[in-house]
Amino acid sequence: MDEGIFGPQSGPMETFENLRNLVRAEFAPKNTYLNTASTGLLPARAVAAMRDAVQSVADGQSQDMFADVEASRSAFARLVGVSDRRVAAGASVAVYSGLIAASLPAGAEVLTAEDDFTSVLNPFHVRGDLKVRTVPLERIPESVRPGTALVAVSAAQSADGRIVDLAALREAAREHGTRTYIDASQATGWLPIDADAYDFVSSVAFKWLVCPRGVAFLVVPEDLGGLTPVFAGWVAGEEPWDNCYGPVRELAHSARRFDESPSLFSYAGARHSLALIEELGVDTVRAHDLALADRFRAGLDRLGHQPVPAPGSAIVSVPQLGHRQAELSRAGVEVSDRAGNLRAAFHLYNTTSDVDRLLDVLSG
Structure with missing residues (x-):
């Protein structure tokens, strides 16, 4: 180079x-x-780790890839400045947008940016009973008003790289008691993101965090944001291996209750990619x-x-x-x-x- x-x-x-x-x-x-x-x-380190993980399964001696999920969760938490108890691990921003959309009451107003990425917007539209209001990106902060329940916007626009005025958005949301949902998929890895400044932050990891596809994260508030874990499976249990059959008896006390069943080979590589970004x-x-x-x-x-x-x-x-x-x-x-x-x-x-x-x- x-x-x-x-x-x-x-x-x-x-x-x-x-x-x-x-x-x-x-x-x-x-x-x-x-x-x-x-x-x-x-990165080469992630490719090598994934090869080893795949080979371990082929050999009938599968390595503990759930440990890779936890290492990846912790690394992402450090990168965005929050406790790992506030980070859910999954595979898709659209799923996490849907989780947040499902938590809103009928008639709630959601403010979005024109032509933002579909995974951020569509889950709010398909509800059918939400008031989705769309404005140009540069007008997002000034368009927050009394009664706006949520602002959902990408930190950096996928189509052209424009960055929302995050400082102005935080101030407007604070003034009107509005919750904020930031998709940082086109930002995490090169743009510092203080996830603690928002209610919810999601991000895929296969772009600027140089991870394999199949890795995504959601940051929620300390109180878990009032979200109902509508897609909770066995991994959402406080003791996952004790919740493989029948309803989950005790949901995880942390954001792990919002985990999707992980793409383990992807997370085997992701922990090493995230370590590189940290280095x-x-x-x-x-x-x-x-x-x-x-x-x-x-x-x-x-x-x-x-x-x-x-x-x-x-x-x-x-x-x-x-x-x-x-x-x-x-x-x-x-x-x-x-x-x-x-x-x-x-x-x-x-x-x-x-x-x-x-x-x-x-x-x-």
């Missing part, structure tokens, strides 16, 4: 080199991969990702293209260039076409050379 692997050097050379070498050891893409907003690359540090990753995104924006300006305004985002979306996605893929550059826009996402394994390669193909 070229120089600038973590942006401008801000610490001792030895620390900088250690971080760069760590990323080099974990990632070796065979193309110019700028599509983390779709799927993050898996690197979200602030370090953020500085690196934003430096690359800004380099791309500057290059776009030289080429006469204007991206969707999304300051401070690791995702850059360029109107009217989405049709070039297939061409870029043939050239070995992986990005996305979202609503006609070309979407590039810059993460810890990307380099300045990756940015320049994308710009070079676009200029051709």
